[in-house]
Amino acid sequence: MVTAEYSAHHLQVLEGLEAVRKRPGMYIGSTDSRGLMHCVWEIIDNSVDEALGGHGSRIDILLHADGSVEVRDRARGIPVDVEPRTGLSGVEVVFTKLHAGGKFGGGSYGSSGGLHGVGASVVNALSERLDVEVDRGGKTWAMSFHRGEPGLFAGDAPDSPFTPFEKSSDLRVVGKVAKGVTGTRIRYWADRQIFTKDASFHLDELVQRARQTAFLVPGLEIVIADERGPERVETSYRFDGGISEFADFLAPDSGLTDTWRLTGSGTFTETVPVLQPTGAMVPTDVERECQVDIALRWGTGYETTSRSFANIISTPKGGTHQQGFEQGLMKVVRGQIDQNARKLKVGANEKIEKDDILAGLTCVLTVRLPEPQFEGQTKEILGTPAVRNIVANVVQRELTARFTSSKRDDKAQTALLLDKVVAEMKARISARTHKETQRRKNALESSSLPAKLADCRTNDVAQSELFIVEGDSALGTAKHARNSEYQALLPIRGKILNVQKASVSDMLSNAECAAIIQVIGAGSGRSFDLSAARYGKIILMSDADVDGAHIRTLLLTLFFRYMRPLIEEGHVYAAVPPLHRVIVVNPGSKPNDTVYTYSEQELHTLLAKLQKSGKRWQEPVQRYKGLGEMDADQLATTTMDRAGRTLRRVRVQDAEAAAHVFELLMGSDVAPRRDFIVSSSDRLNREAIDA
Structure with a gap:
């Protein structure tokens, strides 16, 4: 039976987690589907951080039929020994203590996505049940939690009777593994007291993020298995080409330039509080290194596709790395256009703006640094100030080398790029001039x-x-x-x-x-x-x-x-427009009724209903094959009159x-479209073809 009161042994721990349950939006952004997906990635990112450190090359994500999510990896496994300051096992510390973990500069991670030490504990606090198993030291260790409190469940379901630990927690040994085998398995059921009724896991979003992560961590395989439907659906991603391959994948148009790779690094010093063995926090000057890796290419179109990441965590709202990239890019391109103004026919009053340069650009920007500063736990904006100048310097140095290169391909591509930027500028000025017309x-x-x-x-x-x-x-x-x-x-x-x-x-x-x-x-x-x-x-x-x-x-x-x-x-x-027109025959002098149906299924349902009620209809049922077959009254009633029409x-x-679907179905690359047609041919209804 679930107890209404928390045990005194965990009072201090659960005070912290209770704050999470009272203000979940502060930690996961919202309590709808977006927050639910954020919880999944808090767990997955921990496994990805291990892969970044060279531990484990595969992550499995399972969406179970009962609504739970399971994440498995073959990394080092969460520590199971006792943490001396709290007297709790490493597993319990990770899942019940806010601001606890191995990513605070202790040397376990050079760069990671998890920084605040709250990810796993927040997911635990917002879960009706969470089970964790760790393979380490030749044994499989296990522990379960109910809304953040450790204890024992009497069954496998999240609503099984639960008994909390009172005096001390028990990290159970539930099996044995071969020597050298390590890894972690976490399965949790989101708490429906916290999340909205319509919150659900979106497979498309999960697949998109998994693909993105596989691009960012070359050699890492991510497998997603969805067991919620009648059949198990499994998707796997692994890429060895890194962000260059990612930029080619994202590009919505044909290339004007090759995919260029800009890499470099810089160091900076920041003052951070460092936890001493005595428990005191002492301000210390620490030298950091920031590694910059950028893949970019310009295409023939005008769409700008940009993705930025800090320690492989997506920063959709940008931040200092994005600002540094745009600063360096604009300085180099403007400088090159000024040097070639006469050749490019650029007037003194014509100024290049940022949008002119970004038109047709596809860019993947990544930085890696220890303990980056994010704005909020959702990590959508990078805030480390020193990163701006480091990224700007790398972009200026690498792009200038590209523009001043003596190689024939580089000369040809940079010339095309400058022509495109100037053309975009002139188009913008012309559009503004003629806007009133x-x-x-x-x-x-x-x-x-x-x-x-x-x-x-x-x-x-x-x-x-x-x-x-x-x-x-x-x-x-x-x-x-x-x-x-x-x-x-x-x-x-x-x-x-x-x-x-x-x-x-x-x-x-x-x-x-x-x-x-x-x-x-x-x-x-x-x-x-x-x-x-x-x-x-x-x-x-x-x-x-x-x-x-x-x-x-x-x-x-x-x-x-x-x-x-x-x-x-x-x-x-x-x-x-309707597909069928059914004239229902009424007895006596009563005028016949006209009913329109919009699909074959709707027609069969209508006819079955009429037959069941003993009504007759005129045969044959009219099947419209074109708008021209209707008279004006029929077209107005069914398709154009606001009172009765249906619009989609x-x-x-x-x-x-959508862009990928359009490119697949309507683009110039025939092979993927042919593969799609062949693989989807079994879903074709031959009777639906009007031939």
Whole structure:
């Protein structure tokens, strides 16, 4: 039975952990899915730190069907001997004492992600149950905890009867292992008293982070097994190419330069309190070394993809290392452009800005240093001040050497890079100059818009809707079905250009793409201005068949690549026209009812329901193969009238994952797409093909 009171033996320990339970957001950021995932990585990062130190080359992460998470490694194992100051075993100290661990400068870790000594103990405090097993010294040691308090469970479930230790804790020996075998296994059940009801472990996020860590620690294999579904799903990652391979993986476009590697180091002195054997904290000047490793490349696009890490811990909000990188980068590139201003045709009043240099850049920035200062336990921002100048100096030295290199490839690539930066600057200045001409025009000013556009009358952008319609036949019906006060129509002929493979110039010279950009009126690429868009909703209205889906995908690719803020802010929709029209026969003189269904399953469900209630329907059931088959009333009722239509909002919850999918399905690299088609062929429903 779970006791309501804590034992006196652990009163001091649990006072600290009770603070964690009262203010969990202070330690894990939030109590939703994000905080739940943070707990997982607090445990995994401990194993990664061991791998960084050369101990263990594999980490297993298991998502069990009962909602628990287990992390296994073959590192040195948590110490099991007694810690002299507390009289507790190393295992108990790690999991019950805040600010306790092996990462406070004692020599166990040169650089690590865990710094504050609170990760494992916080996860323990926020767990309904946590079990730990350690292989060390030829034995397997075990201990269990209930909401931070050590004791014994009478069963395997988290709600099994629990008996806390009263006088002294017991680190049990539960088995034997071969000599030299070491490792740690931690399994915990998150406490549902703490986390929100909808908090859950996201496999995609876990996989993405595991892949990222495998890139950052060459030679480390990370295996994720998800046992929550009907079948066990296992994913494994191991990369030996380091961050150069990571930068190539992240790059969303074809390369303008090779992937350059900038490496170096610097030292700095900081005053830190050092714990003495007597227990006193004495301020001491300590010399630190900061190692810098950067992989970067410029591509032909304008997107900037940047990842920064301190001791392999992701710092999504940047910090002093990111500031130093941008400082050094801007100084070198601006200096090179000033030296070549005449050749590059740069005027005296034309100034290079940071965004001009970062356009098309893919960068992975890593620094490693002992005891870095982070802002908060979530470690999203690096705060060590000295790192800024060290990173800036490394970037300036290495990049200057690249720009002044006598090698033919380096000369060619740096020349292309400078041309690109200057072109970005000129495009930015031009876009700003002509920004006012991109504003929404009134009816008298709209003569320059495409003749095939059937515009609406309202000047209220928020209320206006632009329907991009497939084909002239559907356009004719849509003109009669629309509300011309606020609904505009733009027809496109067939399938537009695949802009994922085409260059910017090819895209702009394509009549259909140019018409769409011109009608929306907010520009494209880096110059896109969402506030200048002429319509509040962009609705893609294509046939409910394979060709219609393909056209919709091509249009979404155009929006994703060149007008992404429209998708990110939820302005792009897909119309949902019905697939079937069922006329239900009513007895006597009562008019027949018309019911529309939007999928095969919905149709079968409707027919079964009608049959069960003894109702008849006209045969054959009409199957719409195109928008042109509907009359104006049907199209208005089902697809265009706000009162009865269904719209599917297009969202980009994970822009990076979406970019990879677009590149796979629509990019110029054929081999991965062919592999995807072959591997997914068994999921194809042949009856769904309209052939």
